[in-house]
Amino acid sequence: xxxxxxxxxxxxxxxxxxxxxxxxxxxxxxxxxxxxxxxxxxxxxxxxxxxxxxxxxxxxxxxxxxxxxxxxxxxxxxxxxxxxxxxxxxxxxxxxxxxxxxxxxxxxxxxxxxxxxxxxxxxxxxxxxxxxxxxxxxxxxxxxxxxxxxxxxxxxxxxxxxxxxxxxxxxxxxxxxxxxxxxxxxxxxxxxxxxxxxxxxxxxxxxxxxxxxxxxxxxxxxxxxxxxxxxxxxxxxxxxxxxxxxxxxxxxxxxxxxxxxxxxxxxxxxxxxxxxxxxxxxxxxxxxxxxxxxxxxxxxxxxxxxxxxxxxxxxxxxxxxxxxxxxxxxxxxxxxxxxxxxxxxxxxxxx
Ligand code: PMP
Numbered sequence: 001x002x003x004x005x006x007x008x009x010x011x012x013x014x015x016x017x018x019x020x021x022x023x024x025x026x027x028x029x030x031x032x033x034x035x036x037x038x039x040x041x042x043x044x045x046x047x048x049x050x051x052x053x054x055x056x057x058x059x060x061x062x063x064x065x066x067x068x069x070x071x072x073x074x075x076x077x078x079x080x081x082x083x084x085x086x087x088x089x090x091x092x093x094x095x096x097x098x099x100x101x102x103x104x105x106x107x108x109x110x111x112x113x114x115x116x117x118x119x120x121x122x123x124x125x126x127x128x129x130x131x132x133x134x135x136x137x138x139x140x141x142x143x144x145x146x147x148x149x150x151x152x153x154x155x156x157x158x159x160x161x162x163x164x165x166x167x168x169x170x171x172x173x174x175x176x177x178x179x180x181x182x183x184x185x186x187x188x189x190x191x192x193x194x195x196x197x198x199x200x201x202x203x204x205x206x207x208x209x210x211x212x213x214x215x216x217x218x219x220x221x222x223x224x225x226x227x228x229x230x231x232x233x234x235x236x237x238x239x240x241x242x243x244x245x246x247x248x249x250x251x252x253x254x255x256x257x258x259x260x261x262x263x264x265x266x267x268x269x270x271x272x273x274x275x276x277x278x279x280x281x282x283x284x285x286x287x288x289x290x291x292x293x294x295x296x297x298x299x300x301x302x303x304x305x306x307x308x309x310x311x312x313x314x315x316x317x318x319x320x321x322x323x324x325x326x327x328x329x330x331x332x333x334x335x336x337x338x339x340x341x342x343x344x345x346x347x348x349x350x351x
Contacts, residue, residue, distance in 0.1 A: 014115040017318050026341055028332040029316040031154075031183075031293050033212035035267070035335075037250070038260040041213070044253035045246075052245055059240045067252045068220050072192055078222055080231045081251075083242050085182055085206040085219030089148070090116050092202060092221065095234040096176035097122045099145030106135055108325055110154050110180065133158055133287045133295075137167045147172050150180040152188055155320065155330040157289030159188040166191075169198050176227065178202045183291035185210035185265050186272070192222060199224050209292055210265050211254050216247045268292050272333045278343045279331075282350055293332045295325075301350045303327045309349045315342055 017030035065079040072079075082088035093116045097103050100123065105113045107126035117124040127139040133156040140147055147168060152159040169177050179191045181203055194201045202223040208214035221231065235242065254261070272289060279286065279296055286296040297303060307319035307329055318330040333339065 009119075011115065011119050014112045018316060020316060022314070024314055026315045026334065026338045028293075028334050028338065028342065029318045029330075030214070031209055031291075031330075031332045032214050033209060033264065033268070033292070034333075034338060035212055035264050037212040038254050038257040040253040040257040040260070041250045044249045048246060048249060055245075056241055057243055057245045057248060059236070061243045061248055064218070064243065064248045064251045064255075065220075067255045068222075071255050071258075072222060074192075074195070074222055075225065077225050078195065078228055080221045080223075080228050080235070081243055082219050082221075082235070083247075084208060084214075084217040085180065085204050086112060087217070087242060088204050088219040088221050089113075089178065089180060091231055091235055091238070092148075092176070092178055092204070093117065093120055093122060094238075095231050096178075096202075096227075097146045099175070101143055101145035103146040103148065104140055104142075104144045105148045106153060108133065108153070108156060110150050110182075111320075113148060129153075129156070135160055135164070137164050137171070140168045141171045144172070144175060146175045146177070148178040148180060150182060151191065152183045152186075152289070152291045154183065154291070155293070155318070155325070155328075156287045156295050157183070157291040157293055158287045159290035162189050162191060166194065169194060169201055173198070173200060176200050176202060178204060181205045182209060183293075185261075186292045187269055187290035195223050199226065202227055207251060207254060210268075211261060212264065213250065213254060216250050218243070218247050218251045268333050271336055271339055274336070275331075275333060275339050275343075278339070279346075282343070282346050284346075293330050295328050295330050297328045298350055303329045306346070306349055310342075310345055313345045315345055 061081050064081050066076050068079045069076040082091060102123040102125040104125055104127055107128045114124060130136055135149060151165060177200055181190055184190050192203050195203055202221050204221045207218035275294060283299045284296040286294050303319055307317060310317055
């Protein structure tokens, strides 16, 4: 092997869900929101001036951090924004997980965590979920270099009550605990209040799911000022201008329209609950999702077969070919119409 070859940083990359190139598909594979963003975002688009493209965006992203701070009733310097929560969490790994001790996260969880850990050479130890896919807080009582878990968890959709979340925090006062709340708006309670109670807690959320803006790439973290300062120091050592002007303007418009946001989220919850009933009738079972997806397994037909047959019908869901969950499908909650077409297709497949 040539020296330059041995100097390459080799990583096994994260594999995102497929973005099909064909039209006429029902896309239930990447937990996107089936509804458009707030009409206020459309108005914001009209106000954009193409000539402003020549100017760098505000490196502090003050408009957006200010709007998010106001929404949550926290201080502006308790908010950090990034290019989707992927960017935010990746920066958190780089900033906070610098111990020789392993960081802890669930064995069935967002698969990007181990990818970032490998990329940044952070040791990690996955903690097994129980047989019902629940996180066992006492698995996180051991000595570690940091803790991260999604709530609700992905891809299971299972929500952990806040007293269990707080239990994990209480047992981990010496490390940073990150709660990845990508799906919290679909029925769970946010751990946001803990950021003022515990100096080591970071809550991360995203505009990608509940705010219908996966394409604009906006994520944010809320924590105490010292953690946010540390995060910004690393960000400014990496790339000063992560957020572009368009994303900033759209993000501000979106967070200021709470009425539309709540309407949209409630509609998805309603559709999800109806989908749970239909799936049960078809012989599926699943952990009780509080997210915008359902993680379902069928009593007799293998998940892989269902996945492939749905794809032939241009219905995309997510299948993870990995131990423990290889007989499950992660189905994003779409519109009522999309879900009804999905159920018709499933009826034929599992009959
Ligand atoms: N956390 C979890 C648990 C996710 O499922 C996702 C979506 N893939 C993300 C974070 C990242 O989402 P985004 O970068 O679009 O904010």
